[in-house]
Amino acid sequence: MTKSALAFTLAGLLLAPAATIAHGDRHHGGHSGPVVMEQKPWGIAGEARAVKRTIEVKMTDNMRFTPSEIEVRQGETIRFIHHNSGQVMHEFVLGTRKExxxxxxxxxxxxxxxxxEPYMAHVAPGKTAEMIWHFNRVGEFEFACLLPGHFEAGMVGKIRVVRR
Structure with a gap:
């Protein structure tokens, strides 16, 4: 991300606090308003009526996800149920390694x-969050907890989207 893009992003975040939810304030993974349907390299926000499969993901304070590797088919809409059994906040963020x-x-x-964002779920200690995502692009992507220190400690997983 260029410095100007970073500055623009930060300015937008500072000017629109009502449209966002703080990491520490959200514990059910829901969104405060309508979900923005923005195509990403790893897919697009999904709709509940299109869900074909649910995948449960556990988060722990040993900085690991279970499962740490997930395979889905192109075109699948997945309901992720995130369980934080730890004592600290965790999150599940889908993306490319670079992002x-x-x-x-x-x-x-x-x-x-x-x-x-619809590709992020923030989960307070002892809580559960839900996220629905439509995987419409083939590729290898990742999910991670990006809270300071968690990513660096290895709280990362892989998601492989294979052709139908």
Whole structure:
């Protein structure tokens, strides 16, 4: 991300706090308003009526996800149920390795950064969150907890989207 793009993104985050939810304020993974249907390299927000499969993902304070590798078929809409059995906040963020690394660096600089994207689920200790995602592009992607220190500790998983 260029410095000007980063500055623009940060300015937008500072000017639109009402449209976002802080990492620490959300514990059910829901969105505060309508879901933005924006195509990403790893897919697009899904609709509940299109869900064909549910995948449960456990998060723990040993900085691991279970399962840590997931395979889905192109065109599948998945309901992810995230369980945080730890004592600290965790999150599940889908993306490319490059985007996750960039976001993790940004989170180090702005740990209280507010955002609410359909490919992110923030889960308070002992809570559960849900996320629905439509995988319409083949490829290998990742999911990670980008809270400061978690990504660096290895709280990362792989998601492989294979042709139908």
């Amino acid at each position: 996750l690394e960039e976001h993790a660096e940004l989170m180090k600089k702005f740990p209280d950064m507010e955002h609410d």
